Amino acid sequence: MDALMAIPSVPDLGPAQWVPRTDSRVLFPFNRTGLELTYLGRNAVWRAARLLGLEGWEVIVPAYHHGVELSALLHAGARLRFARVDASGRMDPDDVRSRVGPRTRAIYVIHYAGFPQPMEELAEVARRCGAFLIEDCALSLFSREADRPLGSRGDAAIFCFYKTLPVPHGGGLLMREFHAAELTALAPPPLLPTLSHLTGSMLMAAERRSRGAGRLLREVAKSFTRPVRDRARLEDIPVGTQAFDPEVVHLGMSAVAERVLRNVDADEVVRRRRANWLLLHERIGRPERATWSSLPPGVCPLFYALEVDDKDRALRLFWSRGIQAVDFWRSGHPAATCEHFPEVTALRQRVVELPCHQGLGPEDIEHVAQVAREVLET
Template structure:
């Protein structure tokens, strides 16, 4: 699908004023009640309750380990041309050789191209569930079975999401999850083994300074969300001080959300603080709120900007609402001016994936901006967000 959201004439966006609001952060936020240690925590949903899982600092560490565990070194792995880039770096760093497969404008893997790309050196199929929406696992697993290939299910963008009743990431040989995109945790990536395999536990603990710094950032985002413009000002000034301190002391943190794989951090595990927060979350409610918010945005925006997905299938836990724009930098700046934080989704892929070879992927990379719909946001927030989008497009 090609972008059709057009840029308004200069000055038009300023014509209608929305009420002055607090900041809507792009990620869910942390607040102190989530830090209470639980003596008898309830078992979480998949993948948390799964016995054969390893808990890392990043999901990229899980992708790296998966190559080793499945013996994919010096073998070809078929990877969707629409990818973040860091997961491909992790596969390469572990010794696998990625080869890219077409994804269409609706973020669906092209199964015909996938099958046609299987060659004598292919050993695995790498599947990515985009924004919480499932890829056709039945067909992909059958293809893997027919050709004797492993299937890696990258659910970094699909934690808590299901295809009907079946959790995404539970059917491939290996499932990969990123926690901090969906939940207010400072770090966390999970490797799930869905058949008998033996991945090592992470050798090192999460660095405390990095964990606390991310947790503090998330708490400040909460302050900005709940305390209006005053909260946003507090957040900004503390952030500025933090940056200055880091610069002055030369303190380096192990940052989440970065775009490159660092093999030196491949054996770092999830923090204890993440575990504590996981015990305090209401997962059913998180899924319910995200689904409600997606539906609210869809009902307001489907006429204004063509959506990527036209329905919300049963079980899906949407990660964000993909707004397809002609000029996403322009749209992001105008939404930020209205207090809405967005994410420029996957503008650049891995350099080994040739630009121009997959035109629909290039269009998605140019066009998709993530609109937040996470569990901290209310129906009023969704109304506000939809109005802000309508306003900048008017």
């Protein structure tokens, strides 16, 4: 895939992100005290599991998952029981209830792509069996159900900032209550790779905006900074991998990435993502092909989930037209293969993630919709 897609899957870093904002509201979870900023979301999952004392206990997890969040739970000593997720991405509370056993200590809920799970019912199951409720909001930053932010109900909430915002890394953990546990304090990650990622993102943005001049600037910068970049590559701690690395579980978020995070106009991010999702939905015009086929108030969509018949072919077509569509969750954690969840198998085979982020405008969305229509027609 070309490194420089005309329509990237995540927003680039622009100069505006460096300017402190005094005019915008601070939204959940940044308005809560006690939010721990980790290097990755998986580090937050591991910490939550340790703080809640899940070692040796069972956690009910959704059959539809990324995989690394489950690796983090397993690494913290938890055992997993899988629960059904239906064709519309809803974790089934009745199925969760049927999986509760004497060793159940937590129910792990993932809000996919910004869309809320049935929290009222899931919280009730957790309450009745005395289990903790963990909300994985890695894919649902700034989303709400009515007036309630996702992540505000659980005993622990996990966040992953770099999926929604232009930061090179960053996860978050919010615990509802204080839990005493011996955990190593978070340490700052190496600075050089962070600076290198941020600079790279800004140069990519410049090239995307003004093709010729931007490309020249990027080439010049590349030739002058090769030794620094080589060093940064050596020190880099990769983001977005499938594997849980216990060696980096104690790393926190860098101060420079945190600065970018704090400058974000969250209301504007939500507004633009919603407008782009709605426009894409309308212009594709095939609601039956969207896993989430309407946009309830308060949802901040991470992406548009399009269901296609031939994922490989669809991805090739999107990439060839400069659209960084993502092969969403084709496979899960190896521990999940012992049970069969046909609806999840279908989602894994069919869902393609289309960008609708705050960095895109109506012409970009029009282009994505046009290629999506082509994909669905042929």
